[in-house]
Amino acid sequence: MKEFLTIFLALCLGAGGFMTGRNYGEKTFRETDEYKNLISAQEELKFTRAELETVKTEAQNIAERAIANHVKLEPAVIKVPVEKTVPSPKKVFDANKLRSYEWILTNSQNREDVQKNLKNVEIKDLNLFLASAKETPVESFEPIFGTYRGRMFDIDKKEYASMLMKINAVPKGDGNTFAKGEVRLFNNGNETLGSDFETETLGYIVSGTHGFLINPAGENKFWQLYKVKDTQQLTGYMYEKSALGKTRTIGSFVLNRTDKF
Structure with missing residues (x-):
């Protein structure tokens, strides 16, 4: 009877480990280094996006101030090469x-x-x-x-x-x-x-x-x-x-x- 109880308890512990997705002594996914690195990368991405929004907002503010102050932006000058034409020979009566x-x-x-x-x-x-x-x-x-x-x-x-x-x-x-x-x-x-x-x-x-x-x-x-x-x-x-x-x-x-x- 004692041996039966021992075997029964062992089976229960094994089934519990299987149900929790890990064996006895193993770390959970949240405890792994991969999970921790993923969380850290997500936090960095959130920070980078926040910085980008800040830069865009600042650039827009600068442009609006320039317009308000009548700042004239010089247009870009594009030089197009001019093809030289060779004049036709002047006709002379023969x-x-x-x-x-x-x-x-x-x-x-x-x-x-x-x-x-x-x-x-x-x-x-x-x-x-x-x-x-x-x-x-x-x-x-x-x-x-x-x-x-x-x-x-x-x-x-x-x-x-x-x-x-x-x-x-x-x-x-x-x-x-x-x-x-x-x-x-x-x-x-x-x-x-x-x-x-x-x-x-x-x-x-x-x-x-x-x-x-x-x-x-x-x-x-x-x-x-x-x-x-x-x-x-x-x-x-x-x-x-x-x-x-x-x-x-x-x-x-x-x-x-x-x-x-």
Whole structure:
């Protein structure tokens, strides 16, 4: 009986140790170093958070005082590198190229050659041409004096109008001369353009070239003229210059001289 009681008490103590989560002589979790370190870290974290809140509050107070005292904060200046642009080369009228084609045109042998060679002397940019040209005295235009008639064709080679051009030199009392003449276009018998002129500066010439550019009425219309030696024809282009300075080709023409046979 005594032995039975001893065994029973031992079993009860073992069960009690199992229920409390530790064996006899073991420390509880709260008594371990790990638990104590965890509690200490939590306390330090609470202190750090409190310090952070204090710093944030102080910074906010400083900013509010600065605004209240009208403290001006200078904006940061950011320097952005500027890309350097290289200017495009200035365009220059190619008088040498034009001169070669002019020689071929003015030495054409017949109307077919004139029409074929004329396309090579068309001016694409009047501004570029005029920048290289000079206003020229009337006497320099002597090769194209006379009366000429013929047809003008548009850029699509369709008949645009019948054309009359008359240019003559008239002496002045001071020994100089001025140009007097007219330019007219007709369509179905009706005059669509008429310009009479008297001027001391008939137009422009680029030095060394064989052609003439006249602007007799001082308007936005220009006439590029060439005298064909063998056929005595006057040929060239009619241009219009827009308000924006753009060049528009109206048409080309080959005119026969009618005042000299």
